[in-house]
Amino acid sequence: MNDTEGTTYGRGAPARRARGTRAAVAAGTAVALAAGTAYATDLGPFAPKSPKAPKAAPEATAQARAFLADWSAGRLARAARLTSSPGQAERVLRNFTTGLDIAEPELRAGEATADEDGTVTVPFTATMPVTGLGTWTYRSRLPLRERDDGTWAVDWKLSVVHPKLSDTQKFRLEREDTGAARVNDRRGAALSGDTHPSLAPVLAQLSGAAGAGPRGAIHRVDRTSGEVTGTEATFGARRARTPTKPVATTLDPAWQSAAERALAAGAKGKDAALVALRIDNGEILAVANSPATGFNRALSGTYAPGSTFKVVTTSALLLKGAVAPGDTVDCPRYLTVGKQFHNVEKSEHRGATFREDFAESCNTAFIGLRGKLPDDGLGDVAKRYFGIGQRWRTGVPSFDGAVPAPRDETEKAAAMIGQGRVLANPLVMASVTATAASGTFRQPTLVPGQKDTTRTRALPREVTGALRSLMRTTVTDGTARGLAGLSGAVGAKTGTAEVAEGTPNNGWMVAHRGNVAIAAVVEKGRTGGASAGPVVKEVLSAVDSDPA
Template sequence: MSAHARAVRAALALGLAVPLLTGCLEESSPHEAVREFLVGWQTGDYASAARRADANPATVRKALADAKQQLDAASIRFSIKGITRDGDTARADFHAEVDLGENTPLWEYDGSLPLRLVGGRWKVRWSPSVIHPDLRPGQRFAVATKPQGRQPILDRHGDPLQNETVLYVAGVYPAEIKDPERLCGELSRVTGFAQDRLLSRIRSAPPKDFVALATFGRTKYAQIHQRLRAIQGIRIVTDNAPVAPKSPTQIVGRVSAITPEAEQALGGPQRAGDSFGREGLQRAYQDQLTGTTETSVVILDAQTGRQIKELQAWRPVRKPTPVQTTIDSRLQSAADAAVVGPRPAALVAVQASTGHVLAVATNQLHQERDALAGRYPAGSVFSIVAADALLRSGFNPEQRVPCTPERSVGGARFQEPGVLTLQTPTFRTDFAQGCVTALASLARRVDGEAIRVTAARYGIGVDWELPLRTFSGSLPRADSDAAVARIIAGQTVQVSPLAMALVAAAVNTGTWRPPVLVTSPSTLPEPSSDGARRPEAQPVRLDPGTVTKLRELMRAGVTSGMARAAAAPGGAVHGVAGLADHIEGKKRTSLSWFVGWQGDVAVAVMAASDDKSAAAAIAGSFFRNARVRL
């Protein structure tokens, strides 16, 4: 809204508050003087206000402008409570609302304007008490703030997921500054912060308090430190802030000092020295981690800076508190080591009995966009869900199902390269080997709706939310044998590694559980991207008999199938390995998958490779490094 529009709205507001003010009034009435003074003060037209005061206009203009700067006020609004007249004198009572910004509540107070007739015109009898009843000559306003330190993000054991890093804070002691306009102009040219904002911060602060004006990381400070130190009056202090993220760095998120661009993105003025989360949990829980600032409006002796009176104080509405995650730093280290290599890879580990996300590791991929929210074809590891639907329909896993190099189902063609056996294997063997042609050949044994319902029981396509972006999966409706065959083979099913880790956890425990990444606070920080809070997903108990058979099939995947590379000491590993073709634009990538568990830790691993066992090898490395014992 433009300044002119705000002035018009302000004048209308005052006119509505006292209807008589909108008419053509005789000068013998004080109403017009009250209206002109308050509207001028409210809109920043201090010259107009000063014309209605009985003091030197320059004195009045300066006093009103100084008061606004001393409060660093975003706006001041007035409403007239009443006007009384007694001969040649009058009094107007008003209510003031001062927006101090910084997420601080409005400062509201009541004041009064004494008036008298001067040469036939009503004038405001000027004194500092016109601005506030407690303000006296030789005194000034100030706004004292006490920012709260940013709190850490913690792992499941309460250890911080950040390292300390050095921040450089440029600031001043206002009492030492002889020419604040010059200083702020020079600092504005170096930092990009608006000169008027810097000046307001200095003039609104108690003179003897250190006022932080701009904060820089090590790299930025190295670029500009010589120009900063050349500004007379600027002081540089350092702060060791726990903001450098540990692994998983993209889940935890980076933290930056407030910049001019960030100030605009955050929707309003921020205090220098404040920090904001750029990504991950630091961004999602920005308000909780930083809390609100303790603020007070005080009156000071203008010469000595001594506090005379505290007019109002706002204690923190929201204290900064840590965010407790489910990340297990020991398992995270094992996951990071496991994915190291020449190929892009992602590994997600969850606690099967709770759904708690224990580790998210990637190599050449993004932990949130790819591991939690990626949309990738499931390939033959979707056979876990398809097998559940088949078993529930009465299918016998010992039935022999040919694994052929090629297969056509309803016109859809499937291939399984490298098939050499002349014997017809059982479905158990086909499952363990991830044979696509065998899986696709079973399309007539189960309909598409049954698979869709089964997939939902494993959380695929279900609405569940974390404080970060996630993807639960999707599969199309299937009205033909070809469409069902493509789903069973996982060709048209999209999933994230997180979604498949939860599938493994469901088979392990017999119950699908929604994922959990943060345990404190217990509620999500904000609604979903469409503005609506989705219903909280509930655990789903699976059919016990079917789950028992699935566990046997997944154990065979490690003991005699393509997931053998996942075997590790410390307990039996269950799992299945498979391949999928990922097409993005004109680029086709073969994806190797492993989905399984050891103990109470369920994992899904995805790696860019045409080796069906590549992901299983990463899982095996993870299990061996972790020596899983939760």
């Protein structure tokens, strides 16, 4: 993993030589302790270590992930070359979405299993954004076989694309528009896609929840007769009706407009999303998506959060008493944990403090501390203190994050820096930032009056104080220096998340000021500071007061 935000010591940053009195931690030399020793009992917020599942055929898994990455990015010819039948595979991949109005799909691989006949099977989840309606989500499997030359290929068949796609059945989209419900901002003024184009996915979801707006279905049909043989997905209200009153939201017109402008200017045509919310009650102030059609990536996207997740990792380490900001935690150039992890331009800083590691986003320092946490430590803290993975009732469909227990040391190392199987989106990371700033998780809401069924506990005051201080240092002396000129005590964290081999990284930034927390992601933005940073800065520059 390469966090390109990380580690630029000696490159003009102010000298920082203060060291704590606690014992130094040698990053890179620590190895996770075996079960039954230091973490044999439930200590603090952590549960005992869970057993590790075996990992099958890493080469096959890598090939499956490459196929899914190429398919989702529209590199269909390249994806087809990774199969046993490139010509047929390319034709099917190109024709599959014809007439279904599917924008960019998201395809995520599951855990590989080895079969007795030598085949490796990799399950995957497909999230297909249907323009103007919502998302079609289903699961399928990739069978892979080893070729004579030792490489692996997807064993091509129609069911690879969808388990019910066959020589006799295909899919068809049918639409029906029942009109749109009026949707109001927090002040009672109407919101529309004309004035706030990036709200389009949200407005469609809110109209559907009110029984109005576009409806549709993806049907399975006979290839010869066209007869409907089944329905795979439905969108919108089951029964059309005219709403008797407008749909109220928590959206703030000033913050929403600022988010729209910032994303339009700062994303530079790339897919991107942003969420701003109130820290004191979780009310969502702005939701912006680019492009504005189809998928609500701000609330339903599934991204690796990269180094912005170090806010959660740091919380886990502080709760455990494993490190303090002034402790010496080396930042070596490389660290190998099943694979080689490194920092930007392979930089290093021996003798760095943990505060410096956080501010300059040193990957190897964080990975070197992995032995201080049990295997499920990150997931436990994410759920108990940040509400991640619990069901959030925002008022519209949302993905509320996932931090599964790592299956091996490499995944554990990756999770420490927000990679591997850790998943989030701007909604989740804005909430993480709000929790870090206040110490208390508050369920995010877009529609007032939602029931909160989450169960969390408050962070200790000293942990919250340390997080705020570390995020402030990241602005004054770290990778978020681009926000240093803003008014108020802004705290922030940048992040860069790897996506797939040969694909530019996603850029992230989270920030808080006053009573507002913000998170933004720019797909293929390469670095958080350079891509998401200007977007967040533009929003905070445009609105310099807390919402009413």
